[in-house]
Amino acid sequence: MNTFRIRAAIGLLQGIALYALYRASDHDGWLSLHPLLFSPLLLAAAFLPLLCQTGLGVLRPARLTAWLAGLAVVVAAIGAHDRWRVGLEHAARADLMPDALTxxxxxxxxxxxxxxxxxxxxxxxxxxxxxxxFDVAWKLGLQLMLSGLFVGVFWLILQLGAGLFSLVGIDGLRRLIGEAEFAIPASTLALSAGLHLSDVRPGIIQGLRSLLLTLLSWLLPLLVLLIAAFLSLLPFTGLDGLWKTGHATMLLLGASGLLIFLLNTAYQDGGEAHGRVISLSLRVACLLLAPLQALAAYALALRVGQYGWSPDRVFAACFVMLGACYAAGYGWTVLRRQAGLSGVACANIGTAWLSLALLAAVLTPLADPVRISVSSQLSRLQAGRVAPARFDFDFLRYHGLRYGHAALLRLKNDAGADGAIRRKAGDALGENRPQPKPPVQAVHPRGLTALPSGFLAQDWKQMSKRMADLPSCLQDGREECDAYVGAYSGAGKQEVLLAEKGASRLSLFQRDAQGLWTLAGTYDLPAACPAPLDALAAGHARTAPPLLPDLEAGGLRLRPRYPYVAQPCPGAGK
Structure with a gap:
């Protein structure tokens, strides 16, 4: 019971931390302006509590704390690097969330x-x-899988309950589960409950593991037969058809990964006795892995030789290295005719450590796939292997992150570089392109020349992800807006009304307690009637009391919606 309370407390604290980060990103708090801090905190809050819960009862508290502290440093460094490589010069406007691959x-x-x-x-x-x-890895994997299923069913029940209550006119549960304040902590608590229930009943995990491994192991002979048939046909069909697919490397790596997975479901912890079919399939599978990896490496080498390195090819190279480690270990085990294929266990352990080293390399500047790609493409251009007219400068600008931006600056400022390269580098940087028009073309009432401080400097594109009703002039600049500055709500504070060209509404913006400008409301404009805008431009607008007050009922504020009544445009027909 004590372990359950600890896990529940960890799950609740994780939910509170994730909700706090959600609020910080959603409401443009101070943390939203520091991606180098936000991203590490998010990754740590998402993953480390799960490790802590699975380590309870296995590690002593002091050892558990030490290991989690070390892993927290690693996760924080990776998260900070992920946002750093975007470019600190754009940190205030960068997406806070870590990259999905990271x-x-x-x-x-x-x-x-x-x-x-x-x-x-x-x-x-x-x-x-x-x-x-073997036992720990499979237990952890199945625990996470079953706990995720538990959370899914938990939410299915809540949604069903909300639907049933709504049938009798009670919407409180639907509103409750739709709020992030409830949804995030409830999900982490449910996940903690799933981890605890699957941990205190180890027989369930062991039984499920035995059943799953037995079922999957009988798929190994089928896969071995198909791969053996494929390899035996290659001397007659040649490799040209394989290369024409354009995705031969990924297909071969996928086949290798599936073969390794099914091979290990049959091998298990090395102590299981196997029937003749499974034993033969295991040995043949160990030998088939080498030619598959050789073909994958050759296909990758051809692509790199033709087009240079790209982030996808760097990741593929890592998988080729891991596959080669498996293939060498498995093949040597079979060739030495070891009883029970004990070398498979050594190959698995060695490859696990190698995978950690490769992950640490690609998630840090040491072997950042983007950095390697930019360096490769730049060297191809400078060596004349690709003409400036065919070189993808936009890759450096939009996908090369910090490294691509620095490469474009070097190309542009290189006095010894070809003139076409320098010009195209400048084009990619945007320096030779016409400057976009400002979103606000005119400021009213007459006599004003600028909007209130901070209005245009605010990151409206980031806010548009949460505010769908923003005028398009603030979102993407498709339209131009006129601005009208005044104290329109009667509170005595400066406010901004924006009107798009030809639009039928006004958007009112107010400054909140944190000093950020937010959309407060909209006003409908009669079609083809310039009188309201003329009055606003002259500073003659005034506040008027509402026709009907708001109502408060059941803890909610109900606002009136008026029936449409056509109003004659002042001055029309004169």
């Missing part, structure tokens, strides 16, 4: 590292036995 990479790194840590700690040595690694 988040996936952190999840993979932690999922590989944590079983290695837990197994080693359980046996009090830095390298545990293979059965210990």
């Amino acid at each position: 988040a996936l990479g952190v999840a993979a790194l932690l999922f590989i590292a944590w079983p290695l840590i837990l197994a080693g700690e359980s046996e009090r040595r830095w390298r545990a036995s293979y059965p210990a690694y």
